[in-house]
Amino acid sequence: MKTVIVGSGPAGVYSAIMLARNSKVTLIDESEKLGGTCILYGCMPSKAMLHATHIIYSARSLGKELNFTQDEIIKLAKDTVNRLSKGVEYTLSSYDVEVIHGKAELSDGTIKVGNQSIDSNGIIVATGTVKPQVENTIASDDIPYLSQKISSAVIIGGGAGGVEYGDLLSEWGVDLSIVERGPTLLPNSDPDLSNAVTTTFKKKGVKLYLNKNVKKIEKGIVILDDETKITGDVVIFSFGRKPNVAGFEALSRGGPIKVDKTMYTGMGKIYAAGDVTGTYTAHEAIHEGIVASLNLLGIEKEFVSDFVPKVIYAKPEIATIGRMSGNSVKVNYAELGRAIAEKNTSGFLKLFYDGGRINGAVIYGEHAEDIANLISLIISQNLSMQAVFDNVFAHPSYMEILWEALGRALGYFRGK
Numbered sequence: 001m002k003t004v005i006v007g008s009g010p011a012g013v014y015s016a017i018m019l020a021r022n023s024k025v026t027l028i029d030e031s032e033k034l035g036g037t038c039i040l041y042g043c044m045p046s047k048a049m050l051h052a053t054h055i056i057y058s059a060r061s062l063g064k065e066l067n068f069t070q071d072e073i074i075k076l077a078k079d080t081v082n083r084l085s086k087g088v089e090y091t092l093s094s095y096d097v098e099v100i101h102g103k104a105e106l107s108d109g110t111i112k113v114g115n116q117s118i119d120s121n122g123i124i125v126a127t128g129t130v131k132p133q134v135e136n137t138i139a140s141d142d143i144p145y146l147s148q149k150i151s152s153a154v155i156i157g158g159g160a161g162g163v164e165y166g167d168l169l170s171e172w173g174v175d176l177s178i179v180e181r182g183p184t185l186l187p188n189s190d191p192d193l194s195n196a197v198t199t200t201f202k203k204k205g206v207k208l209y210l211n212k213n214v215k216k217i218e219k220g221i222v223i224l225d226d227e228t229k230i231t232g233d234v235v236i237f238s239f240g241r242k243p244n245v246a247g248f249e250a251l252s253r254g255g256p257i258k259v260d261k262t263m264y265t266g267m268g269k270i271y272a273a274g275d276v277t278g279t280y281t282a283h284e285a286i287h288e289g290i291v292a293s294l295n296l297l298g299i300e301k302e303f304v305s306d307f308v309p310k311v312i313y314a315k316p317e318i319a320t321i322g323r324m325s326g327n328s329v330k331v332n333y334a335e336l337g338r339a340i341a342e343k344n345t346s347g348f349l350k351l352f353y354d355g356g357r358i359n360g361a362v363i364y365g366e367h368a369e370d371i372a373n374l375i376s377l378i379i380s381q382n383l384s385m386q387a388v389f390d391n392v393f394a395h396p397s398y399m400e401i402l403w404e405a406l407g408r409a410l411g412y413f414r415g416k
């Protein structure tokens with residue numbers, strides 16, 4: 001069997017690893033460096049930079065002031081990109097995946113790179129997204145590669161991207177403004193979360209322009225509908241990524257590539273996975289790539305999207321999981337021993353449940369991602385709240401905030 005994958009982001013790489021068990025695999029990427037948006041521009045360089053700013057935040061909570069220069073922060077990002085991109089090269093070669101650098105396109109059901117046609121028994125399209133191209137702005141992808149020194153910035157959009165990068169820039173000391181059309185940051189989230197995050201950003205000294213629309217963007221100047229002018233060394237457009245379907249128009253009609261639960265496009269032996277199908281996290285991309293590969297190998301598998309944790313790596317951390325409906329119980333981090341000991345008392349866990357089962361949760365605080373991962377497992381395995389409460393949680397752990405919430409929901413503990 002011979003298969004072809006287009007894209008070396010998380011979807012493409014995990015597709016290649018799974019297919020390599022039973023197929024000769026060729027992976028094509030137009031970029032010189034492997035790793036896709038996640039490694040080269042997104043998840044990974046941002047986490048390297050955020051690690052430094054989280055240390056600044058934690059030191060401040062203990063009464064110490066720490067600083068990193070812009071050059072130091074950007075070097076952390078670039079070192080991470082280089083190491084992880086090399087890691088992808090090594091991994092693919094260890095699975096005997098042939099890598100071709102070039103722009104691929106779909107022509108009559110076959111993948112072509114320049115004049116070369118690549119015959120195969122199956123194709124996975126994992127071409128990701130393209131960043132927003134708005135005049136006089138940069139995208140969050142550009143921040144790990146900033147050569148210009150910045151002391152002020154304007155972010156347009158207070159959604160997940162605006163909040164994560166807003167947290168990063170404000171902690172590294174940039175004088176920051178955020179413009180958001182809605183009444184709060186994260187306007188489409190649970191109201192307790194949106195309000196708490198908005199309050200935190202105000203306390204961090206970020207200037208928020210809420211309920212505001214942008215009329216015009218000039219170089220370093222954002223003009224709002226009410227003629228307010230906001231200036232910054234850079235203007236960052238934090239939303240508006242588009243599926244990268246250039247060369248694959250036959251599969252998309254402009255929007256994301258439509259797939260069924262097996263990631264099948266409905267055409268020939270062509271599957272698609274990752275951001276190009278309209279999901280926008282690396283972990284969905286990974287699992288979609290795995291599902292597409294298994295189906296190409298003849299092993300039936302569906303992608304289940306009901307329990308995907310969504311995380312924003314700010315300080316405090318933000319995570320959501322499952323459905324925010326049903327009964328709810330809220331526990332504040334200020335009630336948790338470990339959080340008090342480490343002065344991480346900001347935030348809360350809000351647990352939604354019905355009929356003895358967890359529906360979902362909003363977590364705003366330390367280790368939110370880990371708690372969301374655990375809740376994802378609890379929901380996907382259909383564990384009862386009682387069974388989870390009966391499980392012994394380490395003390396003093398941040399995870400105990402979930403145990404405390406379960407104890408209250410089950411009527412054993414009183415809320416404080």
Ligand SMILES: Cc1cc2nc3c(=O)[nH]c(=O)nc-3n(C[C@H](O)[C@H](O)[C@H](O)COP(=O)(O)OP(=O)(O)OC[C@H]3O[C@@H](n4cnc5c(N)ncnc54)[C@H](O)[C@@H]3O)c2cc1C
Pocket residue numbers: 006007008009010011012028029030031035036037038039041042043044046102103104105126127128129140141244246247273274275276279280281282283285313
């Ligand atoms: C700033 C930022 C931060 C992020 N942080 C996180 C995070 O913390 N957690 C998270 O889960 N997600 C995060 N994401 C999203 C994450 O990066 C994406 O969900 C993920 O990269 C999608 O993987 P993918 O494999 O679908 O596509 P991509 O990673 O975009 O890879 C697509 C690849 O296809 C190649 N390609 C495209 N077209 C062609 C063609 N015609 N021929 C050959 N090659 C082609 C591209 O060069 C690219 O390498 C972030 C994104 C950004 C922008």
